[in-house]
Amino acid sequence: MCIRMECVRSVFLMMCVFLWSSAHSAQSVYPRIRLSHKELWELNRTWVFQGPGPSLQTQTMMLDEAHERLYVGAKNTLYSLSLERVNHQHREIDWASSESQVEDCLMKGKEKPECANYIKVLQQFNATHLLACGTGAFNPLCVTIRVGHAGQARQFELEEQSVESGRGRCPYDHNSPVTSTLDRGELYIGLYTDYWENDAAMCRLNNQSYTRTERDNRQQLNEPKFIGSVVIPDNDDRDDDKVYFFFTERGMDAEGVNKAVYTRVGRVCANDQGGQRMLVNRWSSFLKTRLICSVAGSNGIDTHFDKLEDVFVLKNKDEKNPEIFGLFSTTSAVFQGYAVCVYHMNVVRAAFNSQFAHREKPEHHWTPYKGRVPYPRPGSCASKMNGGGFSGSKEFPDEVLRFVRSHPVMSSPVLPLHKKPVLLQTEPGGRRLTQIAVDRVQAQDGHYHVLYIGRDDSVVLKVISIYNKDTDTIEEVLLEELQVFKVPVPITEIIISAKRQQLYVGSEVGVAQVRLHQCELYGSECADCCLARDPYCAWDGLTCSRYYPVGVYTKSRRFRRQDVRHGNAVQLCNGLQIDGQR
Ligand SMILES: *[C@@H]1O[C@H](CO)[C@@H](O)[C@H](O)[C@H]1NC(C)=O
């Protein structure tokens, strides 16, 4: 175990401040605590579910706190794992492709490993059932899975009679990017719908309708890679709910030739029924704009992180205003860097309310559209909040549909909080960062976002990022570096259960469960605990232990010492023995 507390004991404060107070110019590459897989294991901090074979081939995961299960979509198999201990009393459903399906797949010229059922879509369908869709050896299929009511006898069974085509709901190829979200019985999904991967679409499916982006409309989608999707209400009128898709795509230059990759957020109204005469079964409200994540260079040239790797939507008590965390990479061939940017919904909404982007001819530049914009404003929903003049999108004037079709791009991009990343990795030879999940933690001096970042070598980083308003700088504090799998593999999924204070981490080799904190590792001294600056932890008079806000924890407040923002142990532990000479 590598605990970087040497300096606490020896030179104490000055050196620690020097080493760790990293602005963006000097990142803290040394974690407070670094734990190997073996050490995590010996500390009883982790459990790993590996499945039967050499590799699980995890494709997707879903947390179900009501049933206290973690569902895993893998190759040919669905698993239901215990949230308490993932490797204990799991249940599984064998859902392999039949021999004839595999044969058909091989006939189409695919390789054996591709000709299997990779489960890519897993959603809570209703109170008692899940929806699962798999590639079905290049013949997508969907089924419902009975899990029963929460609290009742545990069920996990495939409804045999529910098997149906998964076309438009699951890609053919398991490497194909897909994102889905299910809201009020409707599945929203971004995917390539066809065998050849020519037809990218963002769709909504329910039992009656199929609404999507237009086919072969490169203004709407141009070689997109789908990363995330979420439904977010605008106000209390559910008819104003919007669906947001996060994706990367290629920009288009004057000749229509593919250019650089950009990150986009696209948006539709959840209640969009398409048009009546035109845009039939096509979105009548689709708009998109660019998500920016960049750092200003000293030479005045910004470094852009244009490629979205993962997105995490941190839900709030106010469901209209979640915080959106994007993990980005550079697209440069010479310089590989990563950044995390945070976006607030008011900024996202302002971008969609900005002017529409316009160009006279394909060879012209984009400029803000200065002409008359039809009513109702293109991209707005048919809702009471918008005047109630239209009972549905089918009543929108043709002029509105024509406008939205020719102007799907907004002129204003979405800029991140503080206009800069909250986290940067720019050292050459750094590892690839693949996944992000975020926990909101209440500490004595405010709440903190604890970022969990997955790498390509089985490591999960636990980081906090502290903004200093006075200097407009950001300090990253790398709290822990946890190697969650024995072999180095890319992390493909991270899910947090705040209720259980556990992290569930997926990769091709298995699913690991890791406790979010282990405060005692920081040592038992007041100074050690304070200098750790882990918002989960505080010194309780005896040792470093889990911090609970006043009111939750019964112990007297006097005995809880914590200073996440400054880690000022001299002040906090004044009068206590801080030199380790007990
Ligand atoms: C881990 O758990 C085992 C069995 O419950 C126990 O014997 C061992 O002391 C624990 N290790 C630590 C470091 O807590």
Ligand SMILES: *[C@@H]1O[C@H](CO)[C@@H](O)[C@H](O)[C@H]1NC(C)=O
């Ligand atoms: C959930 O959906 C399944 C499959 O359509 C259906 O059989 C079941 O009755 C539904 N359950 C509830 C609680 O609506």
Ligand SMILES: *[C@@H]1O[C@H](CO)[C@@H](O)[C@H](O)[C@H]1NC(C)=O
């Ligand atoms: C289809 O959906 C509607 C509402 O969206 C619901 O009222 C109806 O019962 C559903 N029909 C079936 C067959 O599930």
